[in-house]
Structures are given as structure tokens and as C-alpha cells.
Amino acid sequence: MASILSASNKSMRSDGNTYVGKRFVHVKNPYLDSMDEDILYHLDLGTKTHDLPAMFGDVKFVCVGGSPKRMKAFALFMQKELRLEESREDIKDICAGTDRYCMYKIGPVLSISHGMGIPSISIMLHELIKLLHHAQCCDVTIIRIGTSGGIGITPGSVVITDTAVDSFFKPRFEQIILDNIVTRSTELDKALAEELFNYSKEIPNFPSLIGHTMCTYDFYEGQGRLDGALCSFSREKKVDYLKRAYKAGIRNIEMESTVFAAMCRLCGLKAAVVCVTLLDRLECDQINLPRDVLEEFQQRPQLLISRFIKKRLGLHDQRS
């Protein structure tokens, strides 16, 4: 079973490096095209109820993040940045029929929320990837813009992930399929990470770096916090763990990057993870910055991705 996906993964890797022509989104499911209808339940969309190619065929950039409010703010920001305000298009939540996720479309940019944690983003990604496939989208870049805890770096720093690693510092995502565990690679697109890092250097007062990102299944015990409802380890054990993570090249911790990297890689989507850090976990566990500082920090990944999209669209001379 696992070998099917691993094999296609290898061929995609060389695709990625030698790419010419249109790169479509791959679904890796032999059953899908024989289905009479595909209901994307958690997005409240479907192949019979919606004309997906007409609605989404021109999408080139997908930006995802945990918080619905933040992804709406990003959509409004992109509308301004791409000078699409004059179209007086209302920013409407395309998934308004469900409260599981929200989705906004601004020209070629899709902004979607994914909730918190691997299972939540994984449901969204399955349905998003099918959506891009049904809509016959090509050459799509997908970027997660999120928040995270930093390790040994100043709060407010933006970490561009080269590789997502698990709690054991390994670059892998363990997917349970039926009752088997299948290990998938979590490598991200290195060229895209470099490109984003270079653009970040053009923005004044924008601390940024490339590093490994650790993805955990929980915020408290799994990230070594001493302030959860449960805590069975000492402060020393916590600090030892975080210092070992730092030595392994990890610069921030969040809760979605491994499955995001693994799924996008398998489906031929060029992917990046760009997260701002809200605290330095070597210093503290609680997020206690004033709200306005937190707000400004959370805009940093948006600022970088906006610059990236405008460069890609050849709009960089107008406002950058």
C-alpha cells in the first residue's frame, strides 16, 4: 500500500526540479474520478452544486492559517494590495454554509482557515486538494501563514520552514491508514523558502530566518509547557528538551506543518510554511504580550506573502 504513494512521490520530486509546462494538482485516489458527485462536506461545496472550474480555475496562490478572523484579514489586505478594491467585490465567505472553515477568494488568491492541529488541517487539505483538482487549477503555490512558539529567537521573528519535523525531531509524518502506520516525507520546497527569505530581507524591521519547524499534537504537554492542566515533568526536563530541539536546528514549534508538508508534497503542490513567533519558549510558556503587539506580529507573515504574490504577478514595482 505505502509503496504506491512513495513511488509516485519520487517521480514528483524530479518533476518539481525539471518542471516545464503546466503543473496540475495530483489527487492520488483511483476511486475519485468514477464518483458521480463529490461533496466537499466540510467546505460546503460539491461538484454537482457548484461550477468549480468557473469559481476556482484561476487560483494560483492558496494561503492557509488557523484563525478564521486572520484569514479574512489577509483576504482584505490582499484585496488592497492587488488593487482589486475598485471591483467593489464583496469579501464573501465562500464556505458560509458551514462553520468548520472559512474561505475567501481575491483574484488568483484563495485564503482559507484550517483550525488548530493536524487532524483539522488534514480534513481541509483533502477537500481543498480535491477542489483544486476538480477546478483544473495548475501551477498552484500553497503557503501556511501561522503563529508559533520560538526557540532561542526574539519574539516577532518570522521563521520560514525548510523542513517540518515531529516531536522526535524527525522529518516525517506518520499517517495512520486503516490500522497501518505509513511514514511520509515532510520536506518543503527549498527554492520557494529561499525566495521568500530573500524577499523578507527587503522589508524594513523584519526579523526573519530559515529553520526547522517542529510540529506537535498538543500545545501543553507535547510542547513542554509547565502551565497546562497536566504537567508531569520538571522545568529542567523541559529546558533540556527545548535546548536539544534548538541544537537539532528547530527554531519554532506549531501544530500543522508536518501533515501540510507531507500532503502538499504528495499532491504536487509547491508549499511553504511561514510562521511568526509569539514568545521564546526558552524564556516562558504563556503568551502575554499586549494585544496590539500580537496583532502587529501576526501581520508579518501576511506582509511577506503579499510581497511574494505581487512579485510573482509582476506587480512589485507599484507598491512594494
Next chain:
Amino acid sequence: MASILSASNKSMRSDGNTYVGKRFVHVKNPYLDSMDEDILYHLDLGTKTHDLPAMFGDVKFVCVGGSPKRMKAFALFMQKELRLEESREDIKDICAGTDRYCMYKIGPVLSISHGMGIPSISIMLHELIKLLHHAQCCDVTIIRIGTSGGIGITPGSVVITDTAVDSFFKPRFEQIILDNIVTRSTELDKALAEELFNYSKEIPNFPSLIGHTMCTYDFYEGQGRLDGALCSFSREKKVDYLKRAYKAGIRNIEMESTVFAAMCRLCGLKAAVVCVTLLDRLECDQINLPRDVLEEFQQRPQLLISRFIKKRLGLHDQRS
């Protein structure tokens, strides 16, 4: 490390059976009480900014569910059922400052959303349990009311969980703490499950049963769906897996019950899981019922829990 929690777990177990007097919520974290302030970041509440005992001290029933809209609907329903409408209290989202979760309080009932998946509910539970502890709540019952996929039972059936099991049909939750894996029991309160089952029999046209509930980390590959963006197994393998699950006593599949059972058990909260099934996974993978049928199904767990709360409060003669 793990032994600390296992040991207290055992003593709690006998507590649970021989309980007399007030049963407080236990946090199992020696660091917590020495903290000057505790910011419950994802609930937008804190010990310095809010008078938690005044706000929450009288809470006796906590109901949690994935969808924010559904948990608001449940709060409105309970307001009616408990005849608290005349107080003209606005149903306000107590966590309005954040979009991670929503929370409503109706007299002794707290209704909170938890998003989808183990990591998402786990963050909420850590902060909820600390909230109940800071507010000095006692004798609290917590119930997850959710949706699920059934196995071999009619859609619309309500499953009251006796034991939550993982993808390997084991009654355990594997919690990663730093880089160790700690196994926790997922047994739920049997007496509470029986009580709920008995009440369910009093409601006309209310198909219900007690069974095991399987909790997975994802909705597609992890639950043997043939309609995800990725699918590497055959229809036969899927059916074989689900039939083995049925033989093991599993009657429904969802994505939060193991960590919910494990954490509530460790913290001395009497807990139950009551989920309606939206489809029979032996028959299909897609949720394609008309919206009004889905709505009615989703009200079933609410109906049962409302009856339970009214009985506990001695209000069962008024409206039941």
C-alpha cells in the same frame, strides 16, 4: 514521569466509586498554583483580568462539541429548556475576544466549541480544566455532544460511548510528552453512560445504543474513506477494516473521544460522549443527506442532554 499520573489515576478511580461530599476538579500540575497569573490564551480569559469564581463558580454541566454554531444553538435550546429566557440574559460568547473557540453560559450549564480533532479539543480541555479549577467548581459533569460516522447502524442513531478506542481498537490514548509516549486509559463513566441510555429510552423515535467509539487522527485515510485526495487501499480492505471494528464492539467513529476521555478521567471529571451518526460507513463514505435531516439528527444529542440536565436539576416534571 508517567508513573505520577498513573498513580493518581488509580486513586481517582476508587474516588469515583466511593465518592461522598464535594468533588473538585483536579489539575495535576505542581507549577500551576505558584503562577502569579494564568492566561487562558485560547479562551481569552485570565486569572488577573477576570473574576473566574464569580463568573463560573456555579457551573455543574459542561457540554462540548466541534461546531461553534451548534454549541450556540445548544445554549439557546438550554436557555429555553431551563426557562431562563425571562431573565432576558443575552446569549453572549464569553470567548468573543478570540475566534479559536466559543463559549456560552446558561445558569449551571457551560456550552463550548472545540473544533475538529484531538489537538484542537486538547487545547480547549487544558484551559477549560484550569478554568474550572480556578473557579473552584465542584461536582462537574462533562459531556461531548458530537457527530460521527456509524458502523452497521442506521444513520440518525445516537451512540453513547462506553469506551473510546484508537485506530487499533485499543482503549488507550497515546500522549506524547516531550519525546516520550505515555499511554492513558480512555474508559468513561459507566454509570453515567447507563443513566443517559435509560433517559434516551424515554424519548419517542430516538434510536440509541451503548457502544465503543473509535477516535481517529483523520477523516479520510484514517477512517478508511475511498473519497479523499489520497487513497492507497482497496474497497475490500476498507470493508474488512470496518467489519473488524464492528466485531470489536465499535459502533461509531469520530475524532476527539480518546483524549477527551483520558484527560477528564485524570482530572476527576465525570465524562460522557454522545454522538449521532450521520451515515453508515459500511454503506458509503460521503455525507449526502438533505440539510434538514442533518439538522434534525444533530439536535438528537442535545435533546438527550437537555433531558439529563433537567432530571439532575429536578426539573424533569415540568417539560419532559
